[in-house]
Amino acid sequence: MVAKPTEKELSLVSTPVTDIASAPAQVIRIASSARHRVRTLSIREDLLVLVRRGRKALIAPTGTLSVSKNEVVVLARGTQWDVLNDPADESCYEALALAFSDEPVRAVAAILPPVRDELSAARTMDLDGELSEVIERTALALEAATVSPLLQRHRVIELLLVLGERGVRLKPVEQISWAERIRRLIALRPEEDWRIERLAEVFHTSASTLRRRLAGSGFTLAGLVREVRLETALVLLQSTQRSINDIALHCGWESHSRFSAAFQARWGFAPSVMRQRLAQNGAHLERLA
Numbered sequence: 001m002v003a004k005p006t007e008k009e010l011s012l013v014s015t016p017v018t019d020i021a022s023a024p025a026q027v028i029r030i031a032s033s034a035r036h037r038v039r040t041l042s043i044r045e046d047l048l049v050l051v052r053r054g055r056k057a058l059i060a061p062t063g064t065l066s067v068s069k070n071e072v073v074v075l076a077r078g079t080q081w082d083v084l085n086d087p088a089d090e091s092c093y094e095a096l097a098l099a100f101s102d103e104p105v106r107a108v109a110a111i112l113p114p115v116r117d118e119l120s121a122a123r124t125m126d127l128d129g130e131l132s133e134v135i136e137r138t139a140l141a142l143e144a145a146t147v148s149p150l151l152q153r154h155r156v157i158e159l160l161l162v163l164g165e166r167g168v169r170l171k172p173v174e175q176i177s178w179a180e181r182i183r184r185l186i187a188l189r190p191e192e193d194w195r196i197e198r199l200a201e202v203f204h205t206s207a208s209t210l211r212r213r214l215a216g217s218g219f220t221l222a223g224l225v226r227e228v229r230l231e232t233a234l235v236l237l238q239s240t241q242r243s244i245n246d247i248a249l250h251c252g253w254e255s256h257s258r259f260s261a262a263f264q265a266r267w268g269f270a271p272s273v274m275r276q277r278l279a280q281n282g283a284h285l286e287r288l289a
Helices: 007-016 102-111 131-145 147-167 177-188 197-200 207-216 220-241 244-250 254-265 271-281
Strands: 025-032 034-044 047-052 056-061 063-067 071-075 082-086 093-100 123-124
Touching: 025 131, 025 220, 034 102, 034 220, 034 254, 047 131, 056 071, 056 093, 063 071, 063 123, 071 254, 082 093, 082 177, 093 131, 093 147, 102 147, 131 147, 131 254, 177 197, 177 220, 207 220, 220 244, 220 254, 244 254, 244 271, 254 271
Parallel strands: none
Antiparallel strands: 025 093, 034 082, 047 071, 047 093, 056 063, 056 082, 071 123
């Protein structure tokens, strides 16, 4: 029997799809004591990364972009990279990342005068006092349970305005594809047994229509579910202290060995390898959405 959509899922139908994520941005803190490479990482939201220690390399068919200690890189939504995180001459690689939701990006685009050269790939910036302060203030506000959603949004918009005035303009999303709508819904509960009939009911359409829309986008439901689960696992592994078995269960795998095999096939290293590198660094990492 196909599970009925929950009240939370059905509530998404009356919400603009671009606003499914309630937080204006997400904070991810990453540290690793050893050099590692993540293959074909898709950027789902516009992303700012501040490298605190070590260096990062973003590798694309067109070339490699290097980001050193005390540099910032902003990555455009929809781009894909091989990512190399390297402690270099430091004891570990350490970075702070902020992933921006759609709503504040649209709000800032409406405030600033239009430009032709919106960010299409990636842009690096040196870290100065003003930029460092606004990034830290934004991250702390997003991580603090006592800070209101309104103030969190204000901090994120302030940061986006600072970036915009420095020539980094993010392109607002006007329309989300069906594949992205489904991906965002799956990401709410990656452990669920997602069926096309259940998704069709959530989106008030028929299963056959949803299949055609997915096929027209070049995706399958099984492929989307697998990719969301593995991307979620990568973030949780890098930025929380949850056990590998707990992460596997949260991402829909009952078998630890099958999860490890799927993870290594997708990302190029076993989850235990990354967890060992994090443990060696002794960093206490936390991610709040």
